[in-house]
Amino acid sequence: MQELLKFSALHRYTKALSVALHERDPYTRFHCERVINLATEVGIACKLADRELVLLGVSASFHDVGKIGIPDSVLRKPGKLDADEWEIMKTHSERGERILRATSLPDAPAVANIIRHHHEHFDGSGYPDALSGDGIPLLARILSMADSYDAMATVRAYHRPRTHEEILAAMRAEVGIKFDPSMFAHFEEVIEKSPSRTK
Numbered sequence: 699m700q701e702l703l704k705f706s707a708l709h710r711y712t713k714a715l716s717v718a719l720h721e722r723d724p725y726t727r728f729h730c731e732r733v734i735n736l737a738t739e740v741g742i743a744c745k746l747a748d749r750e751l752v753l754l755g756v757s758a759s760f761h762d763v764g765k766i767g768i769p770d771s772v773l774r775k776p777g778k779l780d781a782d783e784w785e786i787m788k789t790h791s792e793r794g795e796r797i798l799r800a801t802s803l804p805d806a807p808a809v810a811n812i813i814r815h816h817h818e819h820f821d822g823s824g825y826p827d828a829l830s831g832d833g834i835p836l837l838a839r840i841l842s843m844a845d846s847y848d849a850m851a852t853v854r855a856y857h858r859p860r861t862h863e864e865i866l867a868a869m870r871a872e873v874g875i876k877f878d879p880s881m882f883a884h885f886e887e888v889i890e891k892s893p894s895r896t897k
């Protein structure tokens with residue numbers, strides 16, 4: 699995947715953006731790298747074309763770039779967010795979309811669209827547009843599973859890292875709610891043999 703990404707002008711030119719985000723929130727650096735790898739593995743299992751794999755990889759790399767615009771009091775809060783803070787945090791997907799679009803590079807609109815929708819839920823309960831089912835871009839549905847798995851596998855201020863079995867149990871409970879059932883079948887197959895699988 700790193701080979702494919704090398705040829706993406708968008709990925710090269712926006713690299714500074716992710717470095718800037720990592721300066722604000724070091725956690726996102728390693729999180730993004732693992733999400734790129736896991737999303738790409740799922741994309742390959744779904745037989746995506748090379749161009750789609752590149753778009754997926756770039757989107758995974760920058761999916762949380764909008765967090766640059768989230769105040770430290772929310773982004774770096776060492777505990778659970780309250781309702782108001784959570785509303786602020788939720789704006790990161792639209793902020794990320796705007797940042798990517800502003801690059802005016804050829805693939806930017808496609809990547810910006812995936813970033814906008816990476817927190818939509820299959821049943822329409824997600825944000826920012828409450829899209830549902832096939833109305834959610836396919837690459838955003840794939841990204842959402844990789845993002846969720848890795849978020850639960852890593853330690854954050856407000857939760858310990860969960861085990862592989864705990865994460866899968868939590869994700870299975872959200873199939874049809876948060877996750878696309880047909881995509882989740884690919885995810886389950888991939889994660890068992892993935893280097894990104896946690897213990």
Ligand SMILES: [Fe+2]
Nearest residue numbers: 761762816817
């Ligand atoms: Fe996000």
